[in-house]
Amino acid sequence: xxxxxxxxxxxxxxxxxxxxxxxxxxxxxxxxxxxxxxxxxxxxxxxxxxxxxxxxxxxxxxxxxxxxxxxxxxxxxxxxxxxxxxxxxxxxxxxxxxxxxxxxxxxxxxxxxxxxxxxxxxxxxxxxxxxxxxxxxxxxxxxxxxxxxxxxxxxxxxxxxxxxxxxxxxxxxxxxxxxxxxxxxxxxxxxxxxxxxxxxxxxxxxxxxxxxxxxxxxxxxxxxxxxxxxxxxxxxxxxxxxxxxxxxxxxxxxx
Numbered sequence: 001x002x003x004x005x006x007x008x009x010x011x012x013x014x015x016x017x018x019x020x021x022x023x024x025x026x027x028x029x030x031x032x033x034x035x036x037x038x039x040x041x042x043x044x045x046x047x048x049x050x051x052x053x054x055x056x057x058x059x060x061x062x063x064x065x066x067x068x069x070x071x072x073x074x075x076x077x078x079x080x081x082x083x084x085x086x087x088x089x090x091x092x093x094x095x096x097x098x099x100x101x102x103x104x105x106x107x108x109x110x111x112x113x114x115x116x117x118x119x120x121x122x123x124x125x126x127x128x129x130x131x132x133x134x135x136x137x138x139x140x141x142x143x144x145x146x147x148x149x150x151x152x153x154x155x156x157x158x159x160x161x162x163x164x165x166x167x168x169x170x171x172x173x174x175x176x177x178x179x180x181x182x183x184x185x186x187x188x189x190x191x192x193x194x195x196x197x198x199x200x201x202x203x204x205x206x207x208x209x210x211x212x213x214x215x216x217x218x219x220x221x222x223x224x225x226x227x228x229x230x231x232x233x234x235x236x237x238x239x240x241x242x243x244x245x246x247x248x249x250x251x252x253x254x255x
Contacts, residue, residue, distance in 0.1 A: 136207030
């Protein structure tokens with residue numbers, strides 16, 4: 001509109017100068033805006049990411065606006081209904097979950113989740129935790145650590161989706177997550193590794209506790225069977241172990 005007025009030959013010099021100044025001011029504002037936009041883009045590109053900074057300055061409003069698949073809070077389910085949903089998810093996706101749990105590396109993990117985005121779920125994190133614990137109980141430490149890392153990746157991804165108020169299954173969220181992850185400062189990558197290692201340690205401890213409990217339960221059951229089969233109502237093994245060494249020597253000697 002201002003440009004059109006300038007084309008008017010009837011303008012006096014005073015009014016023409018005023019309009020030219022307005023145009024110059026608009027251009028300055030536009031240049032300043034573009035400069036700030038560029039600074040924000042550079043800041044976003046170079047800013048390190050971790051679970052504590054997700055959803056703050058690392059993700060600009062323009063980036064968030066591109067994610068149109070907004071998260072809708074699901075209706076509250078009873079504990080029984082939620083358990084049924086999780087069980088159905090485990091059954092339906094068993095092979096996919098096994099494959100994802102065995103993947104090592106960000107590139108392959110991203111590729112797999114983009115192919116099967118419905119795996120970006122709390123249920124997946126639960127399945128990975130359960131299976132990693134089973135591996136810990138079986139002394140399969142290497143496989144356990146790989147699965148533990150996949151579990152932490154899913155948990156970080158879920159945390160990101162919450163800050164964006166978007167579905168974790170949204171492929172834009174998944175892409176943004178891995179993009180930020182790969183561009184993260186080495187110190188944050190180190191922190192991620194420390195968290196994975198700490199999770200592995202907890203799994204090892206929990207695995208040992210469950211093994212010990214299983215052994216204790218087995219021994220209790222075996223003892224009950226021995227007592228039930230003993231005519232004196234006593235555990236023959238306990239009686240044997242309580243004998244003095246001289247009797248044990250005699251027992252072995254006569255046998």
